Amino acid sequence: MKPGLLDILACPICKHYPLVLRIFKWETKEDLFKQVIELHSTKNRAELKDILKVERVKGQKMDAIETKLIEGKLMVADEVVRGEHDLKSFLELLNQKEETVNFIHDATDRSKDIIQIIKTTSFPIFKDTLQKSSEKPDQDMFSSLELDLYFLTWFFLRTEIEEGLMFCEKCKRWYPIDETIPQMLPDGLRDQAREQDFLKKWQKKIPEEILKKGNPFHL
Secondary structure (H helix, E strand, O other): OOOOHHHHHHOOOOOOOOOEEEEEEEOOHHHHHHHHHHHHOOOOHHHHHHHEEEEEOOEEOOOOOHHHHEEOEEEOOOOOOOOOOHHHHHHHHHHHHHHHHHOOOEOOOOHHHHHHHHHHHHHHHHHHHOOOOOOOOOOHHHHHHHHHHHHHHHHHOOOOOEEEEEEOOOOOOOEEEEEEEEOOOOHHHOOOOHHHHHHHHHHHHOOHHHHHOOOOOOO
């Protein structure tokens, strides 16, 4: 599961949003985390942009973030906000993603530094750019946040969680992430023995609230 998926998931039982994400194991290698942090710290926008490219058309890699001018307005299309928006609308929607980041907890510490940078550097830049969005040409304003937008996009949509869980703070249900797949079945279709084994496997990283009182199963 990619961390950015948390942005669109609600509890399937009570519909509460957002869920709390707890990460126990990454499929993404530690060296890649370190490489991306280094690219951010050295402001290597070009290489970070290249890492994000995806093959949407066979044999042709496309940028994760696309911009174009329409009647003098810069339009931005990306994978985090989704859809195409003028710069001010894009920034307003982008800043809402801060809430998603605040609900991500990494028990491995592998993404700790990236999450800290996103919270203390990236989102302050996004907010400052929004406040000053009428002071400079759109392209100049976009250039000032481009590096951190690539950085956030990589973390949200290019990393992969191998094992973890999501927790609904309203109905106290938890949903395992197993072999990168979030398991969000109705209670009656869940395998009690298998899920209790999951709790036992990761009990040192799971809060007592989930271990002892979580629904539909606990220890």
